[in-house]
Amino acid sequence: MSRLNKIFSQISKQEKRIALYCAIAFAIIATLPLFDQGFYLSISVNIVMYIVLCTAWSLFSGPTHYISLATAAFYGIGTYVVAIGIKDIPYPVLLVMAAIVSGGIAGIVGLATLRLSGVYFVVFTLGLSELIRQIVTWVQTNFSGSSGLYVFTDIREMHVFWQLLGLAVIVYIVGWLINRSRLGFAMQIIGNDETVAKHLGINTAISKILLFMISGAIIGVVGAIMAPRFSYVTPPSAFNPIISFQVVIMALLGGTKRLWGPLLGVIPFTILFDQVGVYFPDQTSIVIGVAFMAIVYLLPNGVLGLIETIKQKFTSSTKKEDPT
Amino acid sequence: MTQPILSVNKLTKNFGGLIAVNDISFQVKKGELMGLIGPNGSGKTTMLNLISGAFKPSTGQINLESTDITNQAAHMIARHGVARTFQLVRILPSLTALQNVIAGCVYGHVKLWGEDAQQKAEALLHRVGLAEHINTPTDSLTYIDQKRLELARALAANPRLLLLDEWLAGLNPSELNIGIQLISDLRDEGTSIIMVEHVMDAIRQLCDHCVVMSSGIKIADGSVDDVLSDPEVIRAYLGDEHA
Amino acid sequence: MSFIINGLLLGGTYALIAVGLTLQYGVARIMNLANGENLVFACFMAFWLYTAFAINPILGIVIIAPMAFVINWLIYSYAMRPLVNRSKTSGQLEVNSILATFGLLFILKGLMKFSFGGGYFTYNYLAEGISIFGHNYGLNRVVAFIAAAVIAGTLYLFLNYTRYGTAIRAVAVNPTSASLVAINVPRASAFAFALGGALTAASGALLSSFYTFHADMGMDFTMKALVIVIMAGVGDVRGAVLAALMLGLTETAIATFVDPGLTAAGTYGLFILVLLFRPQGIFGRSNS
Numbered sequence: 001m002s003r004l005n006k007i008f009s010q011i012s013k014q015e016k017r018i019a020l021y022c023a024i025a026f027a028i029i030a031t032l033p034l035f036d037q038g039f040y041l042s043i044s045v046n047i048v049m050y051i052v053l054c055t056a057w058s059l060f061s062g063p064t065h066y067i068s069l070a071t072a073a074f075y076g077i078g079t080y081v082v083a084i085g086i087k088d089i090p091y092p093v094l095l096v097m098a099a100i101v102s103g104g105i106a107g108i109v110g111l112a113t114l115r116l117s118g119v120y121f122v123v124f125t126l127g128l129s130e131l132i133r134q135i136v137t138w139v140q141t142n143f144s145g146s147s148g149l150y151v152f153t154d155i156r157e158m159h160v161f162w163q164l165l166g167l168a169v170i171v172y173i174v175g176w177l178i179n180r181s182r183l184g185f186a187m188q189i190i191g192n193d194e195t196v197a198k199h200l201g202i203n204t205a206i207s208k209i210l211l212f213m214i215s216g217a218i219i220g221v222v223g224a225i226m227a228p229r230f231s232y233v234t235p236p237s238a239f240n241p242i243i244s245f246q247v248v249i250m251a252l253l254g255g256t257k258r259l260w261g262p263l264l265g266v267i268p269f270t271i272l273f274d275q276v277g278v279y280f281p282d283q284t285s286i287v288i289g290v291a292f293m294a295i296v297y298l299l300p301n302g303v304l305g306l307i308e309t310i311k312q313k314f315t316s317s318t319k320k321e322d323p324t
Numbered sequence: 325m326t327q328p329i330l331s332v333n334k335l336t337k338n339f340g341g342l343i344a345v346n347d348i349s350f351q352v353k354k355g356e357l358m359g360l361i362g363p364n365g366s367g368k369t370t371m372l373n374l375i376s377g378a379f380k381p382s383t384g385q386i387n388l389e390s391t392d393i394t395n396q397a398a399h400m401i402a403r404h405g406v407a408r409t410f411q412l413v414r415i416l417p418s419l420t421a422l423q424n425v426i427a428g429c430v431y432g433h434v435k436l437w438g439e440d441a442q443q444k445a446e447a448l449l450h451r452v453g454l455a456e457h458i459n460t461p462t463d464s465l466t467y468i469d470q471k472r473l474e475l476a477r478a479l480a481a482n483p484r485l486l487l488l489d490e491w492l493a494g495l496n497p498s499e500l501n502i503g504i505q506l507i508s509d510l511r512d513e514g515t516s517i518i519m520v521e522h523v524m525d526a527i528r529q530l531c532d533h534c535v536v537m538s539s540g541i542k543i544a545d546g547s548v549d550d551v552l553s554d555p556e557v558i559r560a561y562l563g564d565e566h567a
Numbered sequence: 568m569s570f571i572i573n574g575l576l577l578g579g580t581y582a583l584i585a586v587g588l589t590l591q592y593g594v595a596r597i598m599n600l601a602n603g604e605n606l607v608f609a610c611f612m613a614f615w616l617y618t619a620f621a622i623n624p625i626l627g628i629v630i631i632a633p634m635a636f637v638i639n640w641l642i643y644s645y646a647m648r649p650l651v652n653r654s655k656t657s658g659q660l661e662v663n664s665i666l667a668t669f670g671l672l673f674i675l676k677g678l679m680k681f682s683f684g685g686g687y688f689t690y691n692y693l694a695e696g697i698s699i700f701g702h703n704y705g706l707n708r709v710v711a712f713i714a715a716a717v718i719a720g721t722l723y724l725f726l727n728y729t730r731y732g733t734a735i736r737a738v739a740v741n742p743t744s745a746s747l748v749a750i751n752v753p754r755a756s757a758f759a760f761a762l763g764g765a766l767t768a769a770s771g772a773l774l775s776s777f778y779t780f781h782a783d784m785g786m787d788f789t790m791k792a793l794v795i796v797i798m799a800g801v802g803d804v805r806g807a808v809l810a811a812l813m814l815g816l817t818e819t820a821i822a823t824f825v826d827p828g829l830t831a832a833g834t835y836g837l838f839i840l841v842l843l844f845r846p847q848g849i850f851g852r853s854n855s
Binding site: 182185186188189191192193195196198199200201202203204 | 377378397399407408410414418430431433437
């Protein structure tokens, strides 16, 4: 039957097969550090990081169409949780704390802003990152007399890679579970028509806040995992607003209607941004600008939308030949 | 005498200076089909919006049986068992017909999930005559089919009170007969309904009792024949010279 | 007390930026997040005119503002109108215009960095003191304030006492009804967008005469303008002027009494408070 009605289906054989393939793929990818510890590992860390960030971002922004620029805020909070606590608290506990603090702040922001219209939400989330960054800078320079914090650990690049890969697996499983859940269905309804959603008995505010918190918590953990890679954490590096913009671009260029959509934007763009950063460091801004334009004028539904349109055209043209 | 399913008590709603609903009281008995009629702009839809929680009343009280729902949020009122359709039909375009109906029985008065929800939704699609459209993309449904779908979605919640906002408007004569029959069946099954409607045939055929509003005020309340022959009502609809 | 006058002087320039943004958002329905880049571009233009041709920034406005008007008209016609036509709901238009103007923001910023570099720029125009109530203030600040006041006053007269100004206000209230009374809504929108851009550019020219600017600061000014617009209530020109003066005062007060490093935090803090407690604006009327 139609795949659109699959929300209640048992886990099908096909899905089991896909899960198996994914597991194998992840296992193969996980061996990467055995072959290379230099450039390829480093760019793979970036790719996996953006996969997690963009997928987490899309969990919330995909169905609600709220463009969140709070990625840098949650990421920076995660980084700072580790930077502050690394001397006294075991690292795994810090990861959990990062999730709780980021998720909690996402909850507060959600409570305050999700009743606002789209523009205000965008600007609010951007402002939030800037506000937190300024306050952290101010506190550091006035009370600790330094401009940053050292993060000394024996965590190396490959450990960061494995952690991010593990987190990616978790994000995909969480996303898949949400899509099959009442919450995921509620988000679909809200994305269609929020008024109807309310009159069907959906607490739209709580649903959105819950999803924003899940998304924020995951992004916080990414920041925490990346902290050891910084070795010296400063507010401009932890709360870098460019991350927020890049996540929006990659996720939208990939497409947010499927869980794996952002992947299609992340891989080419991480490589592109990396190359631009190396060869044309002053032109990053123009590339970001052009990418935004491309989203709006060329690929409004992302690469994913393009693929699905082509697929549809293909199936409808084959249907035409079939005289039924 | 059983308790009315809905009692509205001295309800007022003003938007800035405009009083859209002015000190209105009425009751709907269990299993009754009440018509809420009146000229355009008389505040009927605002009344439905107040009952369903889309707006908060300025003063007054609304009780659903013994529950005070006056200041509750729309989703809470839905959970208490008030379901509605919209004046301009509102389906969920990216979902299939079946999913549209399922949406009605997951979060509201009825909380089903999985196989149960699917079965209930399928049964309701049969009920409203959309059996063959279970997997049709909703944007290719005709207008009456969209209205049927919206009704099925509202019914999915097993509503204690169903609010129909001009559900029959815009249907052609043959569709209208189908629609009237459908509502008539619902009434016969004992569903309590408030129906905002302009189609006089439907009101005569269906309503047990009518409330007439004009400029936010209740001008008549009683049996259909009584209110339709009330000079005040005729004046509101047709102007002074006809009264 | 000098911080009050300093704050008001700063607020005068902010007012023009915010009025520019409120015209673009309130009438043309485009939240132009690249408005700050527009301002920075005008700063560079004024700098160039002054250093290369000795044209002072007040006079420079006569060149810069019409240029910005034309550029913004073109941006609206070729980049924004397709979005307006394509978007089925106001929500879609909002998302599309946010993304498109983000694109514009980064492209303009990139071009300016490419052309002028990432350094800080300043020039000396009327950099002498003037005494007001026994305190010394930069003459350039005072002149910029007066110029801003003249421009804002002219705009106010235009919007309230001319036919076309009334038409623009009508579009701001309700585009559908405006088109019913034979107002050419697409043209009025393009005009408002262009006029908004011209006002912002004028404020950029004024700002450059007393403010050290750089290619990266556009976003900060867009944020300031947004805070003002939201505080005032979207589309409210008089409110925007008042809110701008309030923001100028707040910033100067924070810089004077707390810490100059926290001025931007103050802006955002104010913004968050307004959004939480009066999302319809301090002077805006509640819709419900």
